[in-house]
Amino acid sequence: MEVKLPEFDSVFSIDCVIFGFEAGELKILLIERNEEPFKDWLALPGYIVEQNESIDTAAERILYELTGLRDLHMEQFHTFGEVNRHPQGRVITVAYYALIRINGQKELRPVTQYAKKAFWHPVSELPKLAFDHSEIFKTGFNKIRRRLSYQPIAFELLPEKFTLTQLQMLYEAILSKKLDKRNFRKKMLSYGFLKELDEKQKGVSYRAAKLYKFDKRKYTKIFQSELTVEV
Amino acid sequence: MEVKLPEFDSVFSIDCVIFGFEAGELKILLIERNEEPFKDWLALPGYIVEQNESIDTAAERILYELTGLRDLHMEQFHTFGEVNRHPQGRVITVAYYALIRINGQKELRPVTQYAKKAFWHPVSELPKLAFDHSEIFKTGFNKIRRRLSYQPIAFELLPEKFTLTQLQMLYEAILSKKLDKRNFRKKMLSYGFLKELDEKQKGVSYRAAKLYKFDKRKYTKIFQSELTVEV
DNA sequence: ATTACATCGTGTTAAATATACACATTATCT
């Protein structure tokens, strides 16, 4: 049965493309919708912006309400404003992305009834998504790729301690191409923001690799300053 | 006398940062407002999006109405959504930029009464602008700079035929730094999309420089394909 | 204890690109 909702005037919404990395695969966060239109469809976590909140704040709130995730740094990447992108009226949506560490323990749980559930889904073989969310995802994925080539943003996806091979696999997953092991390591280490730990990988049935962690300070120092020029 | 306008609900608007280059200086297009709030202030060309037009279409229409300019390729670069950025209510604005050739002949003439006039203003020493337009400009300028370093977008600002020195001056204006003449030329020519003409600069009181033009085909072939990856 | 296995960790060479740097040439003007 299709539920008819009232038509509305101009509305802003937020949609989130949240990337995670698990079991060697790049994934994004999806929800199953519990509201018309597109009830029961899969969609990016997204909802309507309130009158009294900035869009950045709205993005955080909405992601939390639909997935239970909070305190992640999201960045807006594009605004989608085709007239008929929403079947019930004019909705312009600002799309945000974030890269986060998938924490297996932590359950994803919507805190509103707008989503039935939230879950991670591999970016390869994404199903059809509600609205124009497939296009939003694609745009976001391309931004991430482009950005990865000039800024090391991949650390946000890995656990605190990681091996260089894990880091390389992640790069390969995002860029969809193989990289040379020796050159990759040389370059990553040359940046100077990887800290070698006195610790090794555990529980593998072969020679364990060294663990590294990411020195956020140095990273910020090196890369943040390049980004903006005061006018 | 202050005119009190009705409060409104959520509204989308567009603001445009249009760059031009004239007399060795980088300029942007400003209007003088003829409406409250900020009546008589200088501002970026911008106005409200209609219900039945996409934001891209709105951007073209609004720029035309406020300045008389049309048919330029604008690109959205950021959306500004602070709650109080507009004194009369909630207005979220999508900012667009474009780089265009300043055509001295063509008069800038608003076709609505919302702007008293439109004119080019050097980006150095910009006055205070209405709303958060100074911030919007700054964000746009930084995007352009970043983009210029990995994509040759400067040609859109020059007349059809230009000298290499003019091109270099433009790069220097955008990047705010001096470049080496020989290296600059070597690199530009190596791209292969500059076509050397059988013509020289006219009307200078010194040795005239060769004129070049920009081969859009080759340019597109080389640079467009790098931009997007199909998923 | 030996062996098989799987991944780790490492260095060199060649090619391409980026940087630094100075002066003779040419057209115009007086």
Next chain:
DNA sequence: AGATAATGTGTATATTTAACACGATGTAAT
């Protein structure tokens, strides 16, 4: 004819990127 002002050009060095293979190490099985 000479002064002026900008054009147009080449080389040497440093840096970055790319290509490429194998011995070392820890685990597990016998």
